Amino acid sequence: MKRLSVSAVKSASRPGRFSDGDGLYLVVQPGGSKSWVCRVQKAGNRRDFGIGSAAKVSLGEARERAREIRSQVEMGLDPLFERRKAQGIPTFREATAKVLAAHRKSWKNEKHEAQWQQSLRDYAFPHIGNVRVNEITGPMIRNLLSEIWLSKPETARRVRQRVGAVLNWAYSSGYRDSEAPMQAITKGLPRQPKQDGHFAAMPFTKVPAFIPALRERESFSRLALEFAILTASRSGEVRGATWDETTLRTACGPSRRAV
Incomplete structure (x- = not known):
């Protein structure tokens, strides 16, 4: 197969994917932008890894990066994870800030974000706040939860869910090589006591x-x-x-009390 040349990369304008061989492709978008992609296939699984813009990454650099990616895959490594390691893996505290920023637009009010911050600041950060997300283990999570698992069961469950969300974000972003082992951690904790009886009623004067x-x-x-x-x-x-069980009161005419 004929390989690309420096001049061919510069002059390429037709949208499409142009092979340089060994899984390296120059991708030209309809708008004219160009980027490098390395396609690797192993054990029947195919993955594409972006290498960067052709305006910033030369043909020689793209070939070298593609060789590095193929070598990592052959050794059983995840190139995305290795790239993240080279860039610097965030601590749990830093990862939490990124997760909050990503979810901020989907939350209806600021109270939810404040609750997230407060619970992790109080119960997770003292234990794993300064630990890099790829180094956080199941026992670390279990230890921080065990302190409040029985004394504050509802809070502990929320902390567990939020720690898991941060670590799963880290996994999907290539900072961890595995998801958070939350199910196994829960099985290693004692069973929380069930709450018996009814909640206390509010005095009618306070309603x-x-x-x-x-x-x-x-x-x-x-x-x-x-x-x-x-x-x-x-x-x-x-x-x-259900709606058919309810009759809305109007300004005039008969009405029934809502059931």
Whole structure:
């Protein structure tokens, strides 16, 4: 197969993928931008690794990088993970900041982000905050959870979920070579006691002040709770209610009390 030349790379303008051999391709986009891609196949699995823009990476550099990628794959290494290591692997604290930034647009309010930060700052950072994400092990996670697993079960479950989310982001970003072993960690912790009995009822004198505070929250559960308070309905009836069971009150005409 004929290999590319420096002049051919510079003059390439037709959109498409042009082979240089050994899995290295010059990719020309419809807009005219050019980039390098190395395609590697092993054990029936094929992966493409971006090498960079052809405007910044020369043909010789692309060939050298492609050879390095193929060698890493042959040795059983993940080229993406190796590249991340060369760039510098973040600590758990740094990775948390990246995860929060990535999810910030999808969260409806700032309270959720504040809860994330507070729980990890209080219970995870003292143990693994300054540890690089590729060095965090199952026992490390288990140790930080064990301190609050029985005394603060709900908080512990949230911390577990958030630690797992950060480490899974690190894995998908190439900073870890495995996902977070959260299921195995949970099995290694004692069974949390079930909460028996009912929650204490709020004194009716405090309900008028509670309703405005409830309305500041943004969730369907907030609406369901307000509906239950205003209609004196049972919680099970509220959770299982359907629209055909409800008649909305209008300005005139008969109406039925909502069930």
